[in-house]
Amino acid sequence: MMGSENDDGFEEAHLHASREEMENLFLREDGDPLTRSDVNGDKSNSGYRSAMSTLSDSHHPLSPPPIIVTPADSDPLFAPPSYSDFRSPRSKPNGGDNSSYIEPPSYADVIFSPFDENSASEINGSDDGSRHSQSPDSLSRSPSSSSSDHIKITVSSPQKEQDTASSMISGGSTYITYQITTRTNLPAYGGSEFSVRRRFRDVVTLADRLAESYRGFCIPPRPDKSVVESQVMQKQEFVEQRRVALEKYLRRLAAHPVIRNSDELKVFLRVEGKLPLQTSTDVASRMLDGAVKLPKQLFGEGGGASAVEVAQPARGGRDLLRLFKELRQSVSQDWGGSKPAVVEEDKEFLEKKEKMHDLELQIINASQQAETLVKAQQDMGETMGEMGLAFIKLTKFENEEAVFNSQRARANDMKNLATAAVKASRLYRELNSQTVKHLDTLHDYLGLMMAVQGAFADRSSALLTVQTLLSELSSLEGRAEKLEAASSKVFGGDKSRIRKIEEIKETIKGTEDAKNVAIREYERIKENNWSEVERLDRERRADFLNMMKGFVVNQVGYAEKIANVWAKVAEETSQYDREIS
Amino acid sequence: MENTEQPRSISGSMQSPRSPPSSQPYLSVSVSDPVKLGNGVQSYISYRVITKTNFPEYQGPEKIVIRRYSDFVWLRDRLSEKYKGIFIPPLPEKSAVEKFRFSAEFIEMRRAALDIFVNRIALHPELQQSEDLRTFLQADEETMERFRFQETGIFMKKPADLMQMFRDVQSKVSDAVLGKEKPVEETTPEYEKLKHYVFELENHLSEAQKHAYRLVKRHRELGQSLLDFGKAVKLLGACEGEPTGKAFSDLGTKSELLSIKLQKEAQQVLMNFEEPLKDYVRYVQSIKATIAERGTAFKQHCELAETTKLKEINLDKLMLTRSDKVGEAEIEYREIKAESEEATRRFERIVKRMNEEIVRFQEQKTEEMGVAFHQFAKGQARLANGIADAWRALLPKLEASSSV
Secondary structure, three states, X not given: OHHHHOOOHHHHHHXXXXXXXXXXXXXXXXXXXXXXXXXXOOOOOOOHHHHHHHHHXXXXXXXXXXXXXXXXXXXXXXXXXXXXXXXXXXXXXXXXXXXXXXXXXXXXXXHOOOOOOOOOHHHHOOOOOHHHHOOOOOOOOOOOOOOOOEEEEEEEEEEEEEOOOOOOOOOOOEEXXXXXEEEEOOHHHOOOEEEEEEEXXXXXXXXXXXXXXXXXXXXXXXXXXXXXXXXXXXOHHHHHHHHHHHHHHHHHHHHOOOHHHOHHHHHHHHOOOOOOOOOXXXXXXXXXXXXXXXXXXXXXXXXXXXXXHHOOOOOOOOOHHHHHHHHHHHHHHHOOOOOOOOOOOOHHHHHHHHHHHHHHHHHHHHHHHHHHHHHHHHHHHHHHHHHHHHHHHHHHHHHHHOOOHHHHHHHHHHHHHHHHHHHHHHHHHHHHHHHHHHHHHHHHHHHHHHXXXXXXXXXXXXXXXXXXXXHXXXXXXXXXXXXXXXXXXXXXXXXXXXXXXXXXXXXXXHHHHHHHHHHHHHHHXXXXXXXXXHHHXXXXXXXXXHHHHHHHHHHHHHHHHHHHHHHHHHHHOHHHOOOOO | OOOOOOOOOOOOOOOOOOOOOOXXXXXEEEEEEEEEEOOHHHOEXXXXXXXXXXXXXXXXXXXXXXXXXXXXHHHHHHHHHXXXXXXXXXXXXXXXXXXXXXXXXXXXXXXXXXXXXXXXXXXXXXXHHOHHHHHHHHOOHHHHHHHHHHOOOHHHOXXXXXXXXXXXXXXXXXXXXXXOOOOOOOOOHHHHHHHHHHHHXXXXXXHHHHHHHHHHHHXXXXXXXXXXXXXXXXXHHHHXXXXXXXXXXXXXXXXXXXXXXXXXXXXXXXXXXHHHHHHHHHHXXXXXXXXXXXXXXXXXXXXXXXXXXXXXXXXXXXXXXXXXXXXXXXXXXXXXXXXXXXXXHHHHHHHHHHHHHHHHHHHHHHHHHHXXXXXXXXXXXXXXXXXXXXXXXXXXXXXXXXXX
16 A cells, blocks of 8 residues: 555655654754753843844845934034034925835735745745845835935954053953944945954043033933953953944944944044044043042142033043042032022923933833743744644654554644744744844834933933022122222232132133033033934834834735645645534 | 444534434434533533434334433443453543633534444444443433432442452452562463553554644634734725835735634644544543553452462362361352352453454544544645735735836
């Protein structure tokens, strides 16, 4: 009776071949961190985020497309620009033209290349045309039709290097540098392609300088410094994680309409060799600096705050005195002491702040649930595949040991089921790698919410400076008044007092100037805040809409495919359709 | 041949079994209406068992009785004893965790399994003739309870069984004394193949069933995660202005809806796919029990045959020496010979039955698995289509939101 198997010979061979494939699939997955972290099926997602980023990289053969933004904001400006220049209505279509990837009736056909069992590409996930509109690392808005400005940054080839400046302690520490390649046609850059090597410390410098120059802006937060041992620093996984994070960060900077044209970023991306930006000195030397200056400041030399200095927040170290004053000020404000002229009266601002905070909490929550969803999809795919394999083994077994035809028939039915299960398993996995990319938008925005917090903090610190100066002014004026009153009582004038009054009046003048600068600065920051938050709101809403669309289209496409797989099996087993009472 | 009708009500029949044309002999049973009785620790579930038949041995065309799980166990035990060689249909397991014992899910699954159990017996050409089955299907509750209480422990073993046990011990002792461990086993190639098949099959099936069970869990987990995701997204939408807020709200609602579909499908997979697989495993275990019985029967047949031979030789010797013990020896010889023949008959009946049963079993399993696979595939297709439809319906709304 084995003759009846000959018709199935090809299928059998195919079955065994695809089983090899399947088993290889499983072997590969053992090496895949995603599977490993799920092995115990525990709920913790600790290995998960790193796995997710690995996943989104390894399954996306296409490199992300250039970031596209409309023109009208490519003006290179140096000093902290006023945002009003950029408030002209943009031609950017936020919702825009999406007909490129929404088409009835079968999304599966439109979006996905025909599912071909024998194509190798299926193992890596089928390519599709619409995916390019969802680049994993950029904030993707729908591809705008008109723009031609672009800037694309890639971070690659991490290398170990030696610290030539000898370190006293270890006689030459090593660090990692990354190759940073920029391709752009932005006029501000004056060139089309650059390549430099930078280390993480340079990135920290860049971030710090940007924070100083762009107060009030929502600047994307830089990747964390990691407090880990040097051994870990050099590990493959850590380096790779950092590379990915750096790339994401630089791309976000480049996506910011103002920051992309900043000198700091330009210099960072273009200038080879040592980064020509003022380094952030370490805390110790800053404190030392400040301690040296403090006595002078306390004894009235070097006057009050200079106009230039108030344009910056009080930093630890150099501005100890100023820090103390501002701290005192904020405390007295808290206790309802002196009444400064400028209070955070802006109810609108406070409401906005509150709303932003709520939003942030909800984004956190949503992104956590998104992770859980992704894990559940992953698990479904895995278990489906494992079940498929178990049935394949059964099929093989029954066929080998078959004595009766009923066994062969059953083996055949099992084979259909098993093949379908393995196919479905693969589809779930593909679905999931796409889902990760879409829902990652939620994660991205967590970073941006931090940027908003930064912008608000800039505003608060600028306001504090103003209020400190105001209260200082008022106390100086009070002193002057008292002195004048006392001196007028003395007949013929009080030489020492008069001299003092003169001095105080000088100080008052200087403080007035500083106050005015501070107020201007504060107003400027307020404006930046407002425009940035508006821009962010707009972009975020567009991005979220796109995310939802991408997510839903994805779900539809794969659900259709999975349905087809099972419909086929239902067809093949239709003889077993029974009327169940 | 056998009755091809399958009145097995698989999914919760609260109706009575079908009544086919009265010309053909039929016996069909339904197990339904689980009811919790008793208090506290002693509470249990009782089932209504409805029998419809035109068998002459039965009291009437229809009978309704109330039975509990231990009654089913009694029936199975009796049949196992009396019908060696037949693969007695398996019972669902005794309850696991206390908490789970009275969950609606568990009760329904058990009811369905018990229904299948009785019907398989009712459809089996030999088993359906069983007197114990008649008792089970017709006796009133008190009688049933009495029967059930009698079936406990060693005290109810028949004298012949006790003798057999004694002899087993005896022969073991003599073997030990003689210093040999005779491997008394059938070693025909076909039977070897069958045994190997059965044992291997159990392993493979258990693995498949394990994954099927996990798959049920995965459905539930995915459903739960969709629910949580939907809620979170709705909250996020409440923070966002329009049009994104509405879009999130719609997305969240869809997500919650799909969560329900998934939970439903989880239950379906459990009942229509995982449970049949578990049943398959139990069946194979039942076959293993039969193999053990056959082994015992074979051993008895061999040993008694040998003992008979020895007695015969002894008798001949005594006859030659014209001893006065001849009479005694002759009686002994005749007794042993009769027993040996009986043991051989028993063994051969088991073999015959098993051969028939294997054919039946394979056919039955192909049918049942086919049904299970078909149900599973239909369910998965239905689920996937439902998911596709639900998400697809959302797209025009998202479109509209984007173009605002």
